[in-house]
Amino acid sequence: MTAALDVTEVLAGLPDWRRADDPRPAIARTLRFADFNAAFGFMTRVALLADKVDHHPEWSNVYNRVEVLLTTHDADGVTERDVAMARFIDEAAKGLVE
Numbered sequence: 001m002t003a004a005l006d007v008t009e010v011l012a013g014l015p016d017w018r019r020a021d022d023p024r025p026a027i028a029r030t031l032r033f034a035d036f037n038a039a040f041g042f043m044t045r046v047a048l049l050a051d052k053v054d055h056h057p058e059w060s061n062v063y064n065r066v067e068v069l070l071t072t073h074d075a076d077g078v079t080e081r082d083v084a085m086a087r088f089i090d091e092a093a094k095g096l097v098e
C-alpha cells in the first residue's frame with residue numbers, strides 16, 4: 001500500500017489544485033472547457049488511464065464543467081497515485097481549459 005502524503009506539500013507542487021471540501025484528506029480541481037464535447041472528451045481520456053492504473057477520480061460533470069476529487073481510499077489519504085493522476089489530468093486539460 002502507498003503511504004499517505006502531507007496534503008499541503010502535495011498542493012505546493014500542484015498549483016491548479018486545492019484541498020477538497022471533504023472530511024477526507026483529498027485534493028480537488030475545477031475545470032471549465034469550451035463546451036460539453038471538450039469536457040467529455042477529456043473525461044474519456046482520463047477514464048481510460050484510470051481504468052488502466054486502477055485509480056479512479058471521484059468527479060462530476062455539468063455541461064462544460066468538470067469537478068474532480070482525488071484521494072486514495074486504501075491509504076485514507078493523498079498518495080503518489082493521486083499526484084500522478086493529478087499530473088495526467090493537468091496534461092490532458094492543457095490548452096482546453098479556460
Ligand SMILES: C[C@H](O)[C@H](O)[C@H]1CNC2=NC(N)=NC(=O)C2=N1
Nearest residue numbers: 054055056057071072073074075
Ligand atoms: C480493489 C481496487 O484495487 C481498489 O478499490 C482501487 C480502485 N480505485 C481506486 N481509486 C481511488 N481513487 N482510490 C483507491 O484506493 C482505489 N482503489
